[in-house]
Amino acid sequence: MVKVKMFEAPEEKSRPSIEAPITDSKAFHDVVNSRRSVRFFSNDSIPQEVIDQCLDAALKAPNSSNLQAWEIHHVVDAVKKKELVRLCLGQPAASTAKELFVFVARPDLWKRNNQWMLDEFDRRGDMPEKAYQYFRKITPMIYTTGFLGLAAPFKWLFYNIRGIRKPTPREPMGRWGMQVWGHKSTALACAHFMLAMRAHGFDTCPMEGLDSKRVKKLLGVPRQAGITMAISAGKRAQGGVFGDRFRFESKHIVIKH
Ligand SMILES: Cc1cc2nc3c(=O)[nH]c(=O)nc-3n(C[C@H](O)[C@H](O)[C@H](O)COP(=O)(O)O)c2cc1C
Incomplete structure (x- = not known):
């Protein structure tokens, strides 16, 4: 199976907070509260x-x-x-x-858009290898349902066996799962x-x-x-x-x- 370490955060001391754009929370809540x-x-x-x-x-x-x-x-x-x-x-x-x-x-x-993503990375020319790996290896693994959705039982088995020992993403699974995903x-x-x-x-x-x-x-x-x-x-x-x-x-x- 593909081994890509996706989630790695820097040490706490190298994560000082920075200013995010200032927003108007009152205006936001006015919008939320008045939407009916x-x-x-x-x-x-x-x-x-x-x-x-x-x-x-x-x-x-x-x-x-x-x-x-x-x-x-x-x-x-x-x-x-x-x-x-x-x-x-x-x-x-x-x-x-x-x-x-x-x-x-x-x-x-999803496959077409996955390719569009990789094309965009090529255009930008400065994307880290991890980003490429995500769209070359991880997304195909997660979103492929196979011909007539036949990959689902195999994925189910794989996720469930792997999931016994470690946290494992279990969705989306199969065509129906992809509907929910969408x-x-x-x-x-x-x-x-x-x-x-x-x-x-x-x-x-x-x-x-x-x-x-x-x-x-x-x-x-x-x-x-x-x-x-x-x-x-x-x-x-x-x-x-x-x-x-x-x-x-x-x-x-x-x-x-
Ligand atoms: C997924 C979804 C489907 C909905 N379908 C209908 C609908 O077919 N007809 C309708 O009059 N309202 C529909 N609503 C509106 C809900 O009835 C409404 O959001 C809910 O009663 C809460 O009221 P509010 O949106 O004014 O806060 C739908 C809302 C959602 C999120």
Whole structure:
């Protein structure tokens, strides 16, 4: 098996803290607190530059191995948009929206993106050997599922035997595991996007109430892609926010060890 020591930190004395960029925490919390899922939008449009900046924010989300195995489909064509509303089960959050986006996990593209990563390293010309090793040896080991996903049982056996004695990463495993892998990162892009929209004074509604099979067909993405969610966007209209925000008490959710 490949032996690459990935996680090595310098000694504590050579890790003094440095200044990170200054940010406005109040502004951030204002954005978080004012984001609500909006079900009725007004007829106001979203300027293209706002859309572009929000898409850019989405693409800056943290993502697994930086393989960016996602796509964002902005459905602007009137016919397709109407059909997408239908496939979102006619939800008002979709039918009243000015803009509709579908966030798609593309675990099936990991190999292509892995190569893009290596190409980028070549272009930069100053990447450490460890970075190359990660994308030449580690990612293929972690993300390969084999023909028809047949590598999964072998990987399962290997991880479980190795895992008896030492900490061993166990996911993603198999094709289904790769779906989960793709959705995790894509969902973070969704969160970035929705918060960015709010920061610009607009609103969103995430939607998984849709027919994913038909949505894939509409967007022309393959079966192995995963529809993480559709996100509608616009300006909130009267009655568009359903009641006060409600969350369970954090004592039930946040567990300190
Ligand atoms: C993955 C996901 C799927 C969702 N699907 C729908 C949906 O199909 N329709 C809808 O009206 N809201 C949907 N929501 C919105 C949730 O109902 C909403 O986030 C939740 O009630 C909390 O309200 P808040 O977003 O205003 O804080 C979805 C949210 C997420 C994260």
